[in-house]
Amino acid sequence: MRKGSLLFCVFLIAVALCSIILARGWAFKAALFPLSVSVPLLVLATIQLLVVIVGKPETSGSAEMDVDFSTDVAPDEVRRRVLGIFAWIVAFIALVYLLGFPSTVPLFIFLYLKFQSAVSWLSSVIAAAITWACFHMLFQSLVHIQFEAGAIQTWLGM
């Protein structure tokens, strides 16, 4: 927890420093606002870093005005599940890039339900088909959103 807080403070300090360095190369009007935000950010992040290093450890890890994550699962299992869902999210974006949205939607729903949720083949296929139909009706026919073709379709000239 303390290590994570330290790293986040360092991240904020790095962001503020980068902003200050970059802003020095801009016109005065363009640099004024980012500089007037970055400098206090640098100061506050440094104070927080010092507080984390020399101050008393925080009693609670969560922010006072924000949600808490559940603490019922063992840390190793948490790490495994976080990596798992993160991999699914990245896979979704990669599929959209390769195949485009309209093809990704049923494929992703099917793959997730079948291999992550352990749903039967038939139910997964039906859910994917219904989702595709809803997606097509709502986003393509009704709202007319233009979805980019996937890289594979573009490459194949489809």
Place this chain on the structure above:
Amino acid sequence: MFDAFIDGLFLVLQWKAFSLMLVGMSLGFCVGLLPGIGGAATLALMLPFVFKMSPAEAFAFLLGMHSVAATTGDITSVLFGVPGEAISAATVVDGYPMAKRGEAGRALGAALMSSLMGALIGAVALALAIPIVRPLVLTFGSPELFMLSLIGISCITSLSGSSTRAQIKGFAMGLLGLLVSTVGQDRQSGSQRFDMGLMYLWDGLDFVPVLVGIFAIPEIIDLAVRGTSIAGDRPPENLSRGVLEGVKDTFRHFWLVFRCSVIGVFVGILPGAGGGVAQWMAYAHAVQSAKNSKEREGFGKGDVRGVLGPGAANNSKEGGELIPTVAFGVPGSGAMAILLSGFLIMGIMPGPDMLTKHLTITFSMVWTLAIANVITVLLCLLVLDQLAKLTYVRGSLIIPFILLLVFVGSYTANGQIADLIVTLIFGLLSYVMVLFGWPRPPFVLGFVLGKVIETYLFISMNRYGFAWLAHPIVMLLTAVLVAVIAYPYVQQRRQRLARGASA
């Protein structure tokens, strides 16, 4: 005037106008549920359909659709932690934790009933304010709007928690939000800032991919980690009783709902501020209204007042936004700018004529806002039981559909894969923020207000130099700003003294 008021009602109740309003409401209902596709985008898409309609029919259709989208946007915020609209983000902060606690019915009941109250107060404000609002709008120039934005950002003190450490973290997050809002081309000098050589960033970061990432991704990760339903392993709540409890909460905290509605109307009247600001100011006001630290503790963890405040402000601001649009042709937001084109398509010129020649049409808008929201909320209350049951569906079954909603929603911002990557990046940042106890609401407030603050500051400086600091309203707003910042500290000090005295 009274005749025009009644005639306005009959205009809306004519079968064709009423049917079109119902069609518009159905569209608005769907759009409100889908993250990313805002009411403004749908207004633009539906504009070509109003050419053959009469003015009363067209406004019943367009306003019915737009006002309902704000109401139903709260539903996904509560159920899945995914803001249905950018203006429903604040509802996530307390609405979703309530759903996780097995109180989805209560949160939805509160969100919808406060939305209805807000919409009705906004409609009344529209009806009453048109003749008297002119001086207010004309008095607020860039300096005053800049000060008002600063008051908005000062709400960070209320959104950060009470301890010194929490305040440092809150302000740091607010500053980070302000910094992120500066990405893209500077409007004053034309310089590109933090664009990393990417054309995608030239226009800056869109609200939708950032907000959806900030609120939805950590919740999806947490849902996957827990491996349960959204409501966990708790026994299902008595949904009807929960919804009724939420409705009762609205009346238990009626004055809070009323005050937040007034905040929404006021922010709506002022051009450029928009619902993104109104909801957070209302949320901060709800937090400030807590009498002591014990009462404040619940905010962010599932306090119903955190749902009531933003819910009311979101909808009342619709009436507020219509005031300058109708009275002067000055649109208060993107959606109102599109509605303004609807006026022109109908051959109606907003301005003094709307208070004389077209007064009946003006009042028909008031009635549309009121009737559309009453019908929507009543229909929603009937099906809320079924909607709330979604929070008891196994997480692994619901996650792919939530992911789909999240990413389709963020894709609609610019229609590029980069929107999805932005959502992922801010989602991960948000996950880390929650993990290490850095509050997200101040970040969002900074991000939403950043552009507005910078623009008004530069216009003020270019137009008046430093002389704007001496404007009477600026000085008055400065005093309000100091009061807003100091209030939580004064409140804490008072409580400490009271505790000391009782000990």
